[in-house]
Amino acid sequence: MIFKTLQMENIRSYEKEKIDFPNGTSLFEGDVGSGKSTILMAMEFALFGLGNQRGDALLRKGSKKGSVFLSFNVEEKEYQIKRTLVRGNNDSVRQDKAFLSADGRKVQLSPSEIKERILDILNFKEPPNPRAQSVIYRYAVYTPQEEMKFILAQKPDTRLETLRKAFGIEDYKTAADNAKLISNGIKDKINYLSGQVSDLEQKKASLIELNRKLTDNNRVLALSTEKRAELESALSKYREKLVNLKEIEFRLRQVENEIPHLEKQIKDRDDLITRYQDEIQETEIENQEKFRLEMDELEKIEKPTSISPEELKEKIKLIKEAVQNRKELFTTLKLLKENKAVIKEKLEDWKDKTRDDFIKENQELTQKLRESRDLLSQHQKEVNLILKKIYKLEGQLDDINNKLENLDELGEICPICGSPLDDAHKKDLKEERERESRKLNSEIKVLNEVKKKGEEQIEDDNTLIEQIRNELSNYKSIIDKFDELDGVNSRINRVEGNISNIDDMLSLNIQEDNDFGNFDQYIQHLEDLQEKLNKYFGAQKSLESIRYQYNKNIEKIERKKSEIETLTDKIKQLDVNLTKSKEIIKQLPEIDRKLVEVQSLHDSTDEEYRGVNDKVVETQTLVKRLTEDVHQLDKEIKEKETLHNRLEVLKNYHSWFTDYLIPTLSVIEKHVMQNIHLDFDENFKNWFNLLIDDPSKTGKIDEEFTPIIEQDGFQQEINYLSGGEKTSVALAYRLALNNIVQKVSTGMKSNLLIMDEPTDGFSKEQLFKIRDILNELNYPQIIIVSHERELESFADNIFQIEKIDGVSEVSKVN
Numbered sequence: 001m002i003f004k005t006l007q008m009e010n011i012r013s014y015e016k017e018k019i020d021f022p023n024g025t026s027l028f029e030g031d032v033g034s035g036k037s038t039i040l041m042a043m044e045f046a047l048f049g050l051g052n053q054r055g056d057a058l059l060r061k062g063s064k065k066g067s068v069f070l071s072f073n074v075e076e077k078e079y080q081i082k083r084t085l086v087r088g089n090n091d092s093v094r095q096d097k098a099f100l101s102a103d104g105r106k107v108q109l110s111p112s113e114i115k116e117r118i119l120d121i122l123n124f125k126e127p128p129n130p131r132a133q134s135v136i137y138r139y140a141v142y143t144p145q146e147e148m149k150f151i152l153a154q155k156p157d158t159r160l161e162t163l164r165k166a167f168g169i170e171d172y173k174t175a176a177d178n179a180k181l182i183s184n185g186i187k188d189k190i191n192y193l194s195g196q197v198s199d200l201e202q203k204k205a206s207l208i209e210l211n212r213k214l215t216d217n218n219r220v221l222a223l224s225t226e227k228r229a230e231l232e233s234a235l236s237k238y239r240e241k242l243v244n245l246k247e248i249e250f251r252l253r254q255v256e257n258e259i260p261h262l263e264k265q266i267k268d269r270d271d272l273i274t275r276y277q278d279e280i281q282e283t284e285i286e287n288q289e290k291f292r293l294e295m296d297e298l299e300k301i302e303k304p305t306s307i308s309p310e311e312l313k314e315k316i317k318l319i320k321e322a323v324q325n326r327k328e329l330f331t332t333l334k335l336l337k338e339n340k341a342v343i344k345e346k347l348e349d350w351k352d353k354t355r356d357d358f359i360k361e362n363q364e365l366t367q368k369l370r371e372s373r374d375l376l377s378q379h380q381k382e383v384n385l386i387l388k389k390i391y392k393l394e395g396q397l398d399d400i401n402n403k404l405e406n407l408d409e410l411g412e413i414c415p416i417c418g419s420p421l422d423d424a425h426k427k428d429l430k431e432e433r434e435r436e437s438r439k440l441n442s443e444i445k446v447l448n449e450v451k452k453k454g455e456e457q458i459e460d461d462n463t464l465i466e467q468i469r470n471e472l473s474n475y476k477s478i479i480d481k482f483d484e485l486d487g488v489n490s491r492i493n494r495v496e497g498n499i500s501n502i503d504d505m506l507s508l509n510i511q512e513d514n515d516f517g518n519f520d521q522y523i524q525h526l527e528d529l530q531e532k533l534n535k536y537f538g539a540q541k542s543l544e545s546i547r548y549q550y551n552k553n554i555e556k557i558e559r560k561k562s563e564i565e566t567l568t569d570k571i572k573q574l575d576v577n578l579t580k581s582k583e584i585i586k587q588l589p590e591i592d593r594k595l596v597e598v599q600s601l602h603d604s605t606d607e608e609y610r611g612v613n614d615k616v617v618e619t620q621t622l623v624k625r626l627t628e629d630v631h632q633l634d635k636e637i638k639e640k641e642t643l644h645n646r647l648e649v650l651k652n653y654h655s656w657f658t659d660y661l662i663p664t665l666s667v668i669e670k671h672v673m674q675n676i677h678l679d680f681d682e683n684f685k686n687w688f689n690l691l692i693d694d695p696s697k698t699g700k701i702d703e704e705f706t707p708i709i710e711q712d713g714f715q716q717e718i719n720y721l722s723g724g725e726k727t728s729v730a731l732a733y734r735l736a737l738n739n740i741v742q743k744v745s746t747g748m749k750s751n752l753l754i755m756d757e758p759t760d761g762f763s764k765e766q767l768f769k770i771r772d773i774l775n776e777l778n779y780p781q782i783i784i785v786s787h788e789r790e791l792e793s794f795a796d797n798i799f800q801i802e803k804i805d806g807v808s809e810v811s812k813v814n
Helices: 036-048 111-122 135-140 145-153 156-167 170-196 200-299 309-346 355-405 423-509 519-691 723-744 769-777 789-794
Strands: 002-011 014-020 024-030 065-074 077-087 093-095 098-102 105-109 697-701 707-711 714-716 752-756 781-786 797-804 807-813
Touching: 002 036, 002 781, 014 036, 014 807, 024 036, 024 789, 036 065, 036 077, 036 111, 036 135, 036 752, 036 781, 077 111, 098 111, 105 111, 135 156, 135 723, 145 156, 145 723, 156 723, 170 519, 200 519, 309 423, 309 519, 355 423, 519 697, 519 723, 519 769, 697 723, 707 723, 723 769, 769 789
Parallel strands: 024 781, 024 797, 752 781
Antiparallel strands: 002 014, 002 065, 065 077, 077 093, 077 098, 098 105, 697 707, 707 714, 797 807
């Protein structure tokens, strides 16, 4: 795999950046925190997705969307991949749809689908888990230096688990562990099944005994069932007789119970007749002594007028409103006449003139004002024309004065005639321009005098216009007074007409023989009449109510008399029914005697039946239980025989797992790890000797893949090494690991290596060892990320990374 182009948009500290990767060794250098590692994270994200890291660790803070585009070659074939990150409403970041292009075809895939495609393209034989990083990529192409130090610091067992994944041989241990789990599971099942089948022979003997008991109880059940049938037939006959006798007794008891009810009904109806007779007497007294007298008294009240109450009420309302309006109109008329007198007093000075006279004079003044304004406009135009001439002449005068001042600067040749410019020529030029200056000053003086006269004329025009405006204002005020007087006269005429109309209306409505002194007396007369009319209609309403009650009482008397006749007939019928009922109940003693006799026979038979039935039920229950026990026991015996057969099979399986499979897997893994260990140890020694130029120190890898450092034959703790030596050990371990992973990974070819801060803590002498490492590796493409500027001399291409105002930028150094 060879990287071609990386494009980042809103990824960590990058807003928008494009990087083209050339072949050879490329160094990405910059200060700590400038954004170097982000480039490596973006490339890994583009290939394999987020893995186990969170999306908000990659997406730039405050950005809603970010993306990474990566193009790369595999076996001379170019592929392009683009992944996108999107920030949701709850600030969580997720992967969106991704795109993969190859052979001119572009497909859209989910994050997990595209990782599976990439693993297939790179021929990485590992599971496509979207939540895990690519183990082969991490240990064959790019291993962060800090992660390698972390691996070295792990416990041996943990480190071996990590290395098994990197070497792709964790399947042996996984298979052995799974085989042990299966074997233990089989063993548990063997123990369980052995316990389940231990009582098989005992259950077979119990089945024979249960079948014998079942046969005996079936014989007893047949005899008891036959006896129960005979007793059941006898009981049925006794029940039928009892039902018939009880039905006769029930009917006789009903008749017996009805006698008190009949007697009570007769008494209740006699009492009701007495009560109705008393109510009739009370109602007749109420009609004669109360209602009749009240009706006679109310019928004497006469109607005071033929007008209806509504008409009378409307008439009173109409007259009151008319009188009130009449008063208000007289008040308004008085005010209008006073206003008219005031206006006439103000127009006293112009009593010899009419409104039309003032309008005519107003029109003449308006025409005069228009002419004065036209004349003013003409004078202003003339003054403006004179001003323009003055400004023009003053400009010419300034030009002449400037030329006089600059006469000595004209040089040796006259700019006007082209002849030599001597002192005499200069004097002639000066005298000529002074004459022109005097002439212009004279013209300007004359024009200023004309302008002054014009301005005085304009001032006179403005004074005349103001006088005319004042006169027009006075005329307008006088005309408005004439208009106001006409308006007042018009309103007075309308008010007097309204008063006349109201008087006519009142004359039409007041047509009485009585002579009333004023309108208030007449209104009082109408209100008294209204009160009498209301009293009359109230009496009529009361009379109607009393008549209604009087007639209701008459209807009540007739209704009660009719009900008394009905009750009398009903009492006669009840006396007949009572006599019949007393005759019928004389049969009750004989029926009771027969009931006792038949009930006694029924009870004795029923008691015997219950005993036999209990025996049948008990025997049936026992037979049913025995049958179920036989079936259950037979079923258990068959199941246990099946379990016994399965037990034998599981014993064979357990023996195969424990005696053959698990030991074989352990031997295979140990043999593979021994071969890898030999190769790993040799690679580590080579890189260690290349990086640490100290003959007294040697390095090797033990069986647990732990680096062992010795000095002069004595083992030395790695923690006591210098910072540069620790980095050298980690780098040697990393390079050995990269080499071994590339060998054991069938799809990995040695053409790309990424190194992240490989020289952290190196001295200057150690830094120059990197050149030897690069020459030894001889990869077509190597990408180094470092803040060490000394590495520039080892690189074919140098990229400078700077962060400005929180934004990282990459620039290639020529």
